[in-house]
Amino acid sequence: MKSLFQATDLYQYAVLCDFDGTISEKDVTDTLLEHFGNDTCIQLEKQWQEGMIGSRECMRQQIANMDASLSELDNVLTTIRIDPAFSKFIHLARNMHLNVHIVSDGLDYAIRSILNRYGYDFLPVYANRLLHNQQRGWQLEFPYANEHCLKASGNCKCQHRQKLFGFQKVFYVGDGTSDFCVADKVDLVFAKDKLIDFCQQRGIQYYPIQDFGDVAAILPNLIEEPVENYCLSPA
Numbered sequence: 001m002k003s004l005f006q007a008t009d010l011y012q013y014a015v016l017c018d019f020d021g022t023i024s025e026k027d028v029t030d031t032l033l034e035h036f037g038n039d040t041c042i043q044l045e046k047q048w049q050e051g052m053i054g055s056r057e058c059m060r061q062q063i064a065n066m067d068a069s070l071s072e073l074d075n076v077l078t079t080i081r082i083d084p085a086f087s088k089f090i091h092l093a094r095n096m097h098l099n100v101h102i103v104s105d106g107l108d109y110a111i112r113s114i115l116n117r118y119g120y121d122f123l124p125v126y127a128n129r130l131l132h133n134q135q136r137g138w139q140l141e142f143p144y145a146n147e148h149c150l151k152a153s154g155n156c157k158c159q160h161r162q163k164l165f166g167f168q169k170v171f172y173v174g175d176g177t178s179d180f181c182v183a184d185k186v187d188l189v190f191a192k193d194k195l196i197d198f199c200q201q202r203g204i205q206y207y208p209i210q211d212f213g214d215v216a217a218i219l220p221n222l223i224e225e226p227v228e229n230y231c232l233s234p235a
């Protein structure tokens, strides 16, 4: 059976993509908490921002404080749009046989439902597991947590990176703090927002992007170029 984690003759390159703020225009968890969260959720967010708790503990408690029926939650999900240029990137990925994985510290059910709406149900998603108790209660589980991850995220992306085997190059597309632990473990980062500053500070090879249109435009030129030749302090 073909493993998604292993390179094949045809699939020599992998692209890991963050979801919230990278593929989706808005952060899904934040959007759901705006609709269904309570004051405790806001307190938890502050504690996370101040570094008192990791994102895993923060989200675990926030999701447990959410009050929504399944259909209410589904309704809000239908309002979340994705980057209009994502289709260009997926087209390229098909033509160039890129092995695309979505690695997210967000909610698997939400991500799948949004991707399904756009016809991208074939993309593998690795995220935290959102569970519904059949009434108005919700719970988050962390099948990809890693005690050794510096970020104490729900889904440790650096661990996911380590599972990839035999690829000539691994690229990463992301925008925020959940991408920090993996950014220095790939060949090249396509970065938005906070991730740009992080890469700059750490001397990590990155390319700043506005959206997936930039990834689709740049990636074909970089793919066969030796990593040493990357000259990435773009003006």
Ligand SMILES: [Mg+2]
Residues within 6 Å of the ligand: 018, 019, 020, 021, 022, 174, 175, 176, 178
């Ligand atoms: Mg993000």
Ligand SMILES: [Zn+2]
Residues within 6 Å of the ligand: 146, 149, 150, 151, 155, 156, 157, 158, 159, 181, 182
């Ligand atoms: Zn990690």
